[in-house]
Amino acid sequence: MSTTRRGLSERLVEEIEGLLPRYPTRRAALLPALHLVQEELGRVPHEAVVGLAELLGLKPAEVEDTLTFYGFFRQDEPLGRVRVWVCRSLSCSCRGGEELLEYLGQKLGIRPGQTTPDGRVTLEVAECLGACDYAPAMLADGTLHKNLTKGKIDAFVESIRQDASSGGLPGA
Amino acid sequence: MSDYQPVLLANIHREDSHKLAVYEAAGGYRALRKTLREKSPQEVVGIVRASGLRGRGGAAFPTGLKWSFLPEGHPGPIYFCVNADESEPGTFCNRVQMEHDPHQVLEGTILSCYATRASTAYIYLRYEYPLAYRRLQDAIAECYEAGYLGKNILGSDFSLDIHIHRGAGAYICGEETGLIESIEGKRAWPRIKPPFPAVEGLFRKPTVVNNVETLTCVVHILDRGVEWFQSLGVPPDPDNPRDAGSYGPKLYGLSGHVNRPGVYELPLGVRCGELIEEYGGGVWKGRRAKAVVPGGVSTGLMSQSELDTPLDFAGPVSVGCLGLGTAGVVVLDETYPIIDFLYNSCRFFAHESCGQCTPCREGTRWALRILERIKGGRGRLGDLDLLAEIGEGIGIIPGTTICGLADGAAWPIKTALRKFRDELEDYIRRTNPTGYMATGPAEAVDVAEVA
Ligand SMILES: Cc1cc2nc3c(=O)[nH]c(=O)nc-3n(C[C@H](O)[C@H](O)[C@H](O)COP(=O)(O)O)c2cc1C
Ligand code: SF4
Ligand code: FES
Numbered sequence: 001m002s003t004t005r006r007g008l009s010e011r012l013v014e015e016i017e018g019l020l021p022r023y024p025t026r027r028a029a030l031l032p033a034l035h036l037v038q039e040e041l042g043r044v045p046h047e048a049v050v051g052l053a054e055l056l057g058l059k060p061a062e063v064e065d066t067l068t069f070y071g072f073f074r075q076d077e078p079l080g081r082v083r084v085w086v087c088r089s090l091s092c093s094c095r096g097g098e099e100l101l102e103y104l105g106q107k108l109g110i111r112p113g114q115t116t117p118d119g120r121v122t123l124e125v126a127e128c129l130g131a132c133d134y135a136p137a138m139l140a141d142g143t144l145h146k147n148l149t150k151g152k153i154d155a156f157v158e159s160i161r162q163d164a165s166s167g168g169l170p171g172a
Numbered sequence: 173m174s175d176y177q178p179v180l181l182a183n184i185h186r187e188d189s190h191k192l193a194v195y196e197a198a199g200g201y202r203a204l205r206k207t208l209r210e211k212s213p214q215e216v217v218g219i220v221r222a223s224g225l226r227g228r229g230g231a232a233f234p235t236g237l238k239w240s241f242l243p244e245g246h247p248g249p250i251y252f253c254v255n256a257d258e259s260e261p262g263t264f265c266n267r268v269q270m271e272h273d274p275h276q277v278l279e280g281t282i283l284s285c286y287a288t289r290a291s292t293a294y295i296y297l298r299y300e301y302p303l304a305y306r307r308l309q310d311a312i313a314e315c316y317e318a319g320y321l322g323k324n325i326l327g328s329d330f331s332l333d334i335h336i337h338r339g340a341g342a343y344i345c346g347e348e349t350g351l352i353e354s355i356e357g358k359r360a361w362p363r364i365k366p367p368f369p370a371v372e373g374l375f376r377k378p379t380v381v382n383n384v385e386t387l388t389c390v391v392h393i394l395d396r397g398v399e400w401f402q403s404l405g406v407p408p409d410p411d412n413p414r415d416a417g418s419y420g421p422k423l424y425g426l427s428g429h430v431n432r433p434g435v436y437e438l439p440l441g442v443r444c445g446e447l448i449e450e451y452g453g454g455v456w457k458g459r460r461a462k463a464v465v466p467g468g469v470s471t472g473l474m475s476q477s478e479l480d481t482p483l484d485f486a487g488p489v490s491v492g493c494l495g496l497g498t499a500g501v502v503v504l505d506e507t508y509p510i511i512d513f514l515y516n517s518c519r520f521f522a523h524e525s526c527g528q529c530t531p532c533r534e535g536t537r538w539a540l541r542i543l544e545r546i547k548g549g550r551g552r553l554g555d556l557d558l559l560a561e562i563g564e565g566i567g568i569i570p571g572t573t574i575c576g577l578a579d580g581a582a583w584p585i586k587t588a589l590r591k592f593r594d595e596l597e598d599y600i601r602r603t604n605p606t607g608y609m610a611t612g613p614a615e616a617v618d619v620a621e622v623a
Pocket of ligand 2: 344361362524525526527528529530532533573574575576577578
């Protein structure tokens with residue numbers, strides 16, 4: 001990846017600048033910019049914080065202040081190729097969601113918040129995913145997994161193994 | 173079963189319901205064309221005010237009244253925010269609307285911006301809705317193409333841009349001033365009010381924040397008229413001068429231990445038991461309901477004996493709940509332990525408290541520690557009094573916090589203790605037979621799971 005000035009790639013700088021006309025202040029582009037950085041780098045490293053600050057006319061501490069407030073962003077450990085969120089809120093929990101979270105964690109050999117050693121999967125607990133009509137629910141990147149069961153978890157874990165061996169999901 | 177024909181959901185079962193052509197074929201953007209041609213912004217505010225529409229996002233504030241708080245003759249810009257953060261546990265109707273009928277949401281937004289003279293709207297969309305994001309993005313692009321967005325919409329002198337602003341996994345961004353801070357690129361710390369957003373909101377300019385479903389109601393009020401809107405729902409109680417009535421259609425999101433979870437559109441005021449039995453297909457596994465959350469976890473619990481309560485804005489309040497909330501109805505069956513409900517909801521609010529106000533930050537965590545201890549078999553009967561004290565002490569309603577999150581944390585505690593105290597006492601006696609009567613300092617408990 002071509003990292004350029006400001007700890008951000010040229011493409012990122014361009015994309016972030018493309019957001020600016022939407023807002024009357026540069027700072028308002030910070031949240032979407034953080035999403036773009038994390039999408040590209042799997043996390044928001046310190047150099048990117050400095051770069052974002054410079055680009056948006058902020059102090060690095062101001063960027064950090066926002067960044068650390070939102071549970072979504074990672075600073076140090078990069079995310080796995082797939083980020084999986086299992087819901088533990090009421091409608092899912094009362095239909096077995098927390099047991100399924102436990103089951104998935106055991107299958108992957110990690111606890112929520114951790115990434116498998118091969119960098120394939122990051123497991124997360126979610127509060128209500130807004131999919132209570134399909135409880136228990138799980139979100140894996142852009143895909144909602146509905147009415148989760150152990151069988152569906154088995155199939156999901158199998159599918160990411162296969163993707164990894166076919167080269168679709170190279171280890172980090 | 174009532175023979176009510178859905179209006180808000182009329183389009184969603186059509187093939188490709190998310191596409192502009194399908195929406196237009198079903199009468200979409202008719203209200204916008206007519207309104208831009210025939211009505212001034214003030215007239216639209218007047219119509220919405222006369223309809224009695226109340227916000228569907230949880231607080232049930234009258235929409236037209238909120239709009240009328242904008243300063244008159246302001247030189248602009250005025251901002252509009254669509255609250256699509258939908259994170260209250262048990263709530264998912266906005267998701268269904270945005271995924272399957274994004275144009276209805278946009279038409280409502282455009283009409284509401286016309287009424288409020290807003291020139292830019294931001295849709296604050298929670299990150300966990302990837303399909304809604306794609307559908308809204310495509311729909312916005314179709315609107316620019318068709319002249320429903322951009323400069324001089326449909327040849328009028330009204331211009332509007334809509335941008336989607338995605339959240340990053342924090343419930344508090346749904347609180348309207350937290351949402352505003354979040355769009356500004358800051359931590360989503362709710363602001364002390366006043367000033368209210370209508371006077372000083374986003375980027376310090378006059379701002380209106382409305383929920384997705386509220387905006388879709390606006391479309392049909394303008395299309396079908398105030399009389400139609402008021403033919404549905406429940407008029408104000410003549411004996412209660414503070415009741416603003418519960419007019420119009422409502423989306424109920426039914427989940428938990430029911431046979432047919434899903435979104436059901438009915439006139440406001442359907443009885444809770446009827447919703448569960450006749451629409452949700454009854455409680456699963458042939459069981460009975462023990463308790464029902466009427467409108468998202470924040471609103472607390474109704475007991476089995478209260479299922480006759482109408483789900484309008486006044487009903488849940490009459491049985492000691494916070495309100496109708498988001499109308500996310502969660503059914504809990506007779507085998508489900510109330511202690512698990514309490515633990516689950518307290519863990520949620522402890523996790524989501526933004527930390528600005530001490531009663532909320534400390535109270536939610538303290539409650540969770542007590543519950544952790546009870547669940548670990550070391551509960552005491554006196555713990556229930558401690559919990560009650562927390563429940564009565566935090567929130568806007570006792571006046572100790574900046575925003576309503578703490579009320580949301582308090583109502584599950586208050587209602588569980590008032591309505592299910594016997595069960596909770598039994599649980600403590602059963603799991604801690606030798607220590608349940610203890611008093612004095614209790615063992616400290618760590619709660620690793622919150623963060
Ligand atoms: C902690 C908290 C979370 C909230 N979350 C949401 C939400 O996700 N969506 C929503 O529309 N309103 C939410 N609200 C209510 C908003 O503050 C605001 O009242 C609402 O968006 C106004 O729109 P309406 O009048 O159309 O309902 C929340 C309020 C609080 C206190
Ligand atoms: S009540 Fe809770 S969530 Fe709301 S501002 Fe205070 S600490 Fe934050
Ligand atoms: S409770 Fe799990 S999606 Fe709502």
